[in-house]
Amino acid sequence: MKKNIIFFTSILSVGFLLSACEDGTSSETNTKTEELATAENKIKELEQKINEIENTQGNESLLADINKIHEEEISMYTTLAKEMVKNLNKEEMEELGKLSWHYQLTANKEPTPKNGVIEVDADNIEIELTSRQLNEPVFPLDIHNKGTISDGFEKHITNVEPKPSETSGRDGTVVSSIYHVFSDMESGNTITVTITDELKQRLELETTTITIKRK
Numbered sequence: 001m002k003k004n005i006i007f008f009t010s011i012l013s014v015g016f017l018l019s020a021c022e023d024g025t026s027s028e029t030n031t032k033t034e035e036l037a038t039a040e041n042k043i044k045e046l047e048q049k050i051n052e053i054e055n056t057q058g059n060e061s062l063l064a065d066i067n068k069i070h071e072e073e074i075s076m077y078t079t080l081a082k083e084m085v086k087n088l089n090k091e092e093m094e095e096l097g098k099l100s101w102h103y104q105l106t107a108n109k110e111p112t113p114k115n116g117v118i119e120v121d122a123d124n125i126e127i128e129l130t131s132r133q134l135n136e137p138v139f140p141l142d143i144h145n146k147g148t149i150s151d152g153f154e155k156h157i158t159n160v161e162p163k164p165s166e167t168s169g170r171d172g173t174v175v176s177s178i179y180h181v182f183s184d185m186e187s188g189n190t191i192t193v194t195i196t197d198e199l200k201q202r203l204e205l206e207t208t209t210i211t212i213k214r215k
Contacts, residue, residue: 097139097143100139101133105199109128115205119212130175153199157193193209193211
């Protein structure tokens with residue numbers, strides 16, 4: 001929960017900066033600054049309440065109290081977020097929406113480095129592309145949905161060589177994944193995965209060709 005608090009606050013700060021740039025007067029910017037400061041102070045108070053409850057032993061209503069505070073936090077973030085995005089243009093909304101989505105490409109749980117080369121010391125290699133969104137969207141859904149990659153994330157792997165032993169997928173509410181499994185890989189073998197330029201940018205890579213080398 002504390003990680004969510006930090007992450008949500010960071011997102012709202014970015015939203016504030018974008019909306020402040022769009023505002024035409026310093027008075028409007030000052031008003032938004034005051035709104036953000038007030039919300040952050042309230043959030044800190046809620047964090048303190050959570051700490052107090054979590055440190056209380058034998059409290060039968062512990063879970064209910066934490067859930068209630070958590071609901072207050074989400075409501076506050078959502079209300080503030082709506083104010084922050086009123087003056088954003090289409091491009092800024094898309095950039096803000098991207099903060100709600102995270103993509104990762106791994107080989108046996110090893111993240112892909114910027115140069116796209118992964119070395120794996122295992123006979124069986126599992127390549128996984130994962131799409132993850134926030135459990136509870138902070139921004140209005142139209143902005144949240146603008147942040148997803150186009151046409152379905154699974155389509156952004158355009159080629160895999162050699163042919164995988166098995167391909168499967170998992171479609172969840174928050175996390176979705178596609179898996180390419182290679183069995184009995186010999187030392188020196190190489191797997192090449194080609195991705196789209198859009199996915200390359202979302203993964204912050206330097207190349208669209210991912211090379212997995214069997215040590």
